[in-house]
Amino acid sequence: MSLRMIKDVLRPRDISTHCTLCGRSTSQQPHTQEHIFPLWLQQKHGLLNARVTIPNFTDKQYRSVKIGICGRCNNKTFGVLETRLAPAFTAADPFDTVSRQDADTLAVWLGKIHWLMARKSHSAVDHRTRHDKTPERILPGIVLDGMLYAAMFMRCFATNKGMFSCHLGDPPVPEFFYEAPYSLYRFRIDERDGRFETFDFLNNAVVGGVALRSGSVGLICLFDGGLHRRYLSERYRYLHGQALHPKQFVELSAHLFYDQTVLHEDAQKVTYYWNEHLRAVVAQTNTPRTWNPYLQEYHDPERHAHMLGFYTQQDPKDILSEDGRLFTSLKRLDGTFLPFAVTEEELAIARGDPTLQVRPPADPAIRRRLFEG
């Protein structure tokens, strides 16, 4: 029964005939229209008439970004999540209330937006290829293949099953070796800078990453079998307990998405098993636990600058120094966290700080404020 479920997820069906979350056909469960971004979230941030700034959705308003999913997923399984999370995200200090939610709840919720966005883009034919024999989808099928981790996680939740990840060669001891199949990071957002919207959303289908900022809370989740959490979270420890400016949150999301591009190919291969005892799918990464699959030799400063520039809307050339270093708004030269200067007093201190990177920041607005007074 559930081995069949695994195979079914690996062959995603047409979203007009099957629910992309639970896999049930429309003949079993008729479809209902679901807002990919929940209405309560749109209302909170005044997004109803706002245009989505995500590539491929440029001409759409948030309220029109919908997809058909079955009534059971919409109203029951995933509806329960919305009922739990809406009060947390709309509370006075959402960082506080959202932080009290368990990681699985947040990861499923983010994964749902991420996966539905990908399926929605995949369902649309790329206008430029409409006369071709096989027109390409806006999000090509090959990209969708890279999102199967998220898809499997959604299917497990939608059908009331668990999901864990493990490594090649792990002993069969669930208590020690089965882990959450994602890397989830939560941050407090510094909301003092009134020039920025209270909401932001970024995702990358190729690397299976999603980031969402809502008021004082920022969440970044990678559907990666927990690899980033295991091997790279230490690299970002300097951010622990710090409040990130909205610009810093975007930059950090871009770094985390980039990190996933230096993974060895074997770490991206996953074998799925059904564990009857746990009623769970176990996703086994095809590299051993003792080996860090993030490879320095795959690092490419130009690709890094390109990704960072894409998300922060800067010219990659302005971010990359000649010796291959990236300008960052997150860190001082000594490796400690660099608080984003917002008030005049903070700007004055920042201007006299010798541990700041000497290269002027690329963003003209920051440069003006920091270096030109």
Ligand SMILES: [Zn+2]
């Ligand atoms: Zn469903």
